[in-house]
Amino acid sequence: MSASSKPVAQTWFGPITAVQRRAMFALVPVAVAFGLVVGLAFLPLASGFGGLAKVGSETVLELPDELVLPPAPESSTLYASDGTTVIATFGDQYRVQLEYDQIPESVINALIATEDSNFFEHNGVDPEGVMRALVTNVANGGTSEGASTITMQYVRQVLSYTATTPDEVAAASEITIDRKVKEMGYALALEEEMSKQEILTNYLNTVYFGNGAYGIGAAAQVYYGKVPADLTVAESAMLVGLVQSPSSYDPINGSSEAAQVRRDHVINRMTAVGFLTGAEGDEAKAEGLNLNPQEANNTSGGAIDSEYGFFVDYFEQWWEQQADFGETEEIRKARLYRGGYEITSTLDVGLQDASQEAVERQVPIGSEYALGSVVVEPGTGAIQVMAVNREYSNDISGNGPNTAAPEYKGTYPNTTNPLLSGNASVPGYQAGSSFKMFTMLAALEAGMPLDTTIYSPYQYTSQYVVGDGAASCGNYWCPKNASESEVGDYNMWTGFGESVNTYFVQLAERVGVENAIDVAKRLGIEFRAPSDLNFVERSPETFGPFVLGVTQTTPLDMAAAYAALPADGVYCKPIPVTSATTSTGKEIPFTSQCDQAVSVEVARAAVDAARCPTEYGAATGNCTWGTAPQVGNQVDGPVAGKTGTTDSNSTNWFVGFTPNAAAAAFVADPDSPENFVGEANLGKPANAVAEILAEQWRTSGEGDFTPPTELVH
DSSP states (O other), X not given: OOGGGSOOOEETTEEOOHHHHHHHHHTHHHHHXXXXXXXXXXXXXXXXXXXXXXXXXXXXXXXXXHHHSOOOOBOEEEEOTTSSSEXXXXXXXXXXXXXGGGSOHHHHHHHHHHHOTTTTTSSSSOHHHHHHHHHHXXXXXXXXXXXXXXXXHHHHHHHHHHOXXXXXXXXXXXXXXXXXXXXXXXHHHHHHHSOHHHHHHHHHHHSEEETTEESHHHHHHHHHXXXXXXXXXXXXXXXXXXXXXXXXXOTTTSOHHHHHHHHHHHHHHHHHTTSSOHHHHHXXXXXXXXXXXXXXXXXXXXXXXXXXXXXXXXXXHHHTTOGGGOSSHXXXXXXXXXXXXXXXXXXXXXXXXXXXHHHHHHSOTXXXXXXXXXXXXXXXXBEEEEEESSEEOSOOTTOOBOSSOTTSBOSSSEEOSOTTTXXXXXXXXXXXXXXXXXXXXXXXXXXXXXXXXXXXXXXXXXXXXXXXSTTEETTEEOOBOSSTTOOEEEOHHHHHHHTOHHHHXXXXXXXXXXXXXXXXXXXXXXXXXXXXXHHHHHOGGGOGGGGGTOSEEOHHHHHHHHHTTTTTTXXXXXXXXXXXXXXXXXXXXXXXXXXXXXXXXXXXXXXXXXXXXXXXXXXXXXXXXXXXXHXXXXXXXXXXXXXXXXXXXSOEEEEEEXXXXXXXXXXXXXXXXXXXXXXXXXXXXXXXXXXXXXXXXXXXXXXXXXXXXXSOO
């Protein structure tokens, strides 16, 4: 007999290929575990499982309560740092609980046809599907991820939805054979406790359909404005198609084409298994999507409903980036809005309220100019304050005209733009001379002491090519000092205190502006504006104007960067939370990621120079006069910082700190950078920070700045 005519091994589910045969022999240990559960699946429902029902140390009959009685979603509560003041709640799950007879046959049929055509024939596990998946998937180098029955999907869904700690989340979503075996064990046991109709009802009442809709009752309303009983076959198929991936097939905010392709696949499956005739299937596919989108009837608005909306919004964005709480941002947000967490934030409500008053005293709500401040705690990164003269609201009907395009509404007094923390659409505002800190730190790192003296003229022609422009001399950047009287020999104390531009440009030439940029990056400064990022990534050594703060940044970035100085050079990434307690009482602590960004002595030397602008006075050198004496006059304790003014007074800044708090404040027009703040608003950020740090020092200030012992002379 020739090789080509050799009999092929057969099984009850078809011929076995050579690759599959090798995989089966290699998988004997794994197959034993699967075999136990699959063997149970062949037993009659009434037979019971007895001692066979073991998977590792787990008994498949020991069902978690939530599988039989899925818990109702619980809102999460966000507290201030005192642990008692509620600043926001999160609970947007929209559900409409249905009984089995309220779910239309078209939905049931679509689900079974697409997800589990043998649903009414198996005991929770489909043996044929499991064995095929075991052999094929592992032969291809993967794990057994196919063959999930509706019951198994329901088990996975509830275990994932009720997971609260990072470990539970990982266990519920990990792709392993152990997890698959556990799912099968639970599924078998579940079908001993619940009828098929009860499983379908619970599944369809809890599964997520996207756009805030949990369960088929909510989905019918959100996508079609209907009760489920009024859904057509095509509409039922579209909704069931969303179950696999609500974001991929989202017809409202995503691709309607992808949604229709998925819907037609569901209809084809309904036809293939006999729920529809060919003609009925063709008729259903001929329908358009016919959407009638409705807002989900959410129970809580998060940041919108909070008087601390800008902080709450930042917290929510932060939470959605925490990979420990789910694979996607959508899953993480869902877990926040239904997990029943009690979360303690870093917001100091006393200091926040005082800061809000200080900000509004300088620039009241209603002005086109935004004045905002952020306070970060040195050594922890805890965000204690996010205050701005705006109302956090989506209602812009009463807003003033946009200063860049008067035919449109502006962002004052109401906005939800992240004015204090920034994003891809809000890169921030030019920080001016407050960026001189990064050049000074780079020079100190290079071994230049604080008394490094450089003759500084009123105007200086630098080595940096900038082309034509207001600050160009023969295509070279030639900035000026703020006053023609600022001419002479300056060192870091006097140059920083008086904010002498030509001193710092020459300092950057000596140390390399690319090294100043590197320091800024280590201290958490993000370059969100494409024009800034282009220089930083491609030719940082040519980005001379960086020294004087042409880069756009945010008060959150600046407060966190300056907070590293009184923390002896330790930069901590900003964090809005200290801990969260799950609905079961388990506490999850949160700490910031902290790194030694600059050395202790470099930080202490920089602090000594930064005492000059506030006229608090340096410990190891002589200051002349400072650009923000009101800060030193108002804060009854050690205080340092730096003003920041841009060309033509387009924006104005102050960043200051005590040993326990760093505060950054800015004033600018978020709608139009061309609407310069002018001289009338100069000094207002420093005035606000003076009040904020004075209150902080009065209520919780302690300690002192440690003078440098090196890098002085």
